[in-house]
Amino acid sequence: MITVERLTKRYGAFTAVDDVSFEVRPGRVTGFLGPNGAGKSTAMRMMCGLTPPTTGTTTVFGKPFAELVNPGRRVGVLLDASAQHVGRTGREVLALSALTMGVDKRRVDEMLELVGLSPKEAGRRVRNYSLGMRQRLGIANALVGDPQMLVLDEPVNGLDPAGIRWMRSLLRDFAEAGGTVLLSSHLLLEMDAIADDLVVIGHGKIVAQGAKSELLAVAGSVASSLDDASLLAALRGAGLEAETRPSGGLSTPASPEEVGRVALAAGIVLTGLGAAENHGLEELFFDLTSEHGREEVGAA
Numbered sequence: 001m002i003t004v005e006r007l008t009k010r011y012g013a014f015t016a017v018d019d020v021s022f023e024v025r026p027g028r029v030t031g032f033l034g035p036n037g038a039g040k041s042t043a044m045r046m047m048c049g050l051t052p053p054t055t056g057t058t059t060v061f062g063k064p065f066a067e068l069v070n071p072g073r074r075v076g077v078l079l080d081a082s083a084q085h086v087g088r089t090g091r092e093v094l095a096l097s098a099l100t101m102g103v104d105k106r107r108v109d110e111m112l113e114l115v116g117l118s119p120k121e122a123g124r125r126v127r128n129y130s131l132g133m134r135q136r137l138g139i140a141n142a143l144v145g146d147p148q149m150l151v152l153d154e155p156v157n158g159l160d161p162a163g164i165r166w167m168r169s170l171l172r173d174f175a176e177a178g179g180t181v182l183l184s185s186h187l188l189l190e191m192d193a194i195a196d197d198l199v200v201i202g203h204g205k206i207v208a209q210g211a212k213s214e215l216l217a218v219a220g221s222v223a224s225s226l227d228d229a230s231l232l233a234a235l236r237g238a239g240l241e242a243e244t245r246p247s248g249g250l251s252t253p254a255s256p257e258e259v260g261r262v263a264l265a266a267g268i269v270l271t272g273l274g275a276a277e278n279h280g281l282e283e284l285f286f287d288l289t290s291e292h293g294r295e296e297v298g299a300a
């Protein structure tokens with residue numbers, strides 16, 4: 001479990017993370033979603049004890065990250081895949097981590113295989129790695145200590161579609177085995193594909209959080225008929241909320257099945273019926289990322 005309580009980070013007069021609170025639960029993949037500059041990396045760095053908060057607290061397994069003994073055995077962290085030592089080979093990077101953490105060095109080969117880096121690739125220097133290969137190596141490095149928790153900043157950046165699918169199943173397996181996963185992204189669709197829970201941040205503040213299924217839930221139906229006025233009356237008569245849409249037809253929080261049954265009972269011919277797409281989160285996210293809502297660059 002990761003607990004973030006009233007976390008704030010100010011750089012001079014600029015507030016990068018503003019009174020942020022949330023929890024990341026075991027057995028779930030939690031997506032930390034926000035546009036560029038929203039404050040995700042800053043918050044994650046504070047969670048991992050790399051940046052001191054201005055105010056607020058953050059704990060992993062009930063204590064501040066810095067108090068963990070041999071933290072790599074508890075939490076696998078990947079904050080910047082391009083920050084790895086470019087003069088070392090992939091295998092050397094992992095072998096050093098294994099040595100530092102006191103992990104059996106056989107785990108190095110297991111992790112290389114898990115992330116799909118071939119022995120030949122593992123023998124090449126990191127400077128010659130593509131971004132996708134660096135991400136794979138970064139994931140291997142985060143996993144080498146066999147942790148119960150993963151904190152990953154934009155791990156899907158640079159991966160091709162097959163790589164994204166691979167990452168999704170790796171994180172899913174990790175969570176299903178009881179692990180805790182927090183990963184950030186600035187792409188809603190990517191998060192939609194990977195996360196169980198979402199924490200959405202914009203301008204340093206949490207703007208939405210909860211189960212993805214609830215945040216993206218389909219709400220109600222849209223219907224059109226040969227006689228919308230009668231359909232409206234029939235729906236309301238059945239105790240269902242409904243209203244006419246400016247673009248034609250009706251919208252209602254009732255399910256398509258309920259609308260179909262009411263129309264059938266009232267003898268009204270439907271000409272269109274479907275689930276309304278709830279664009280709530282998409283719109284919220286679009287507003288955050290649109291030109292108007294774009295994050296400003298922080299104080300230097």
Ligand SMILES: Nc1ncnc2c1ncn2[C@@H]1O[C@H](COP(=O)(O)OP(=O)(O)OP(=O)(O)O)[C@@H](O)[C@H]1O
Pocket residue numbers: 011016034035036037038039040041042043185186295296297298299300
């Ligand atoms: N050391 C610093 N000094 C001043 N401002 C900073 C510093 N670090 C981050 N910021 C500012 O804080 C804001 C949040 O940055 P952060 O890197 O946390 O965003 P992010 O959500 O991770 O964005 P991205 O998706 O682009 O990585 C930005 O406006 C950034 O310029």
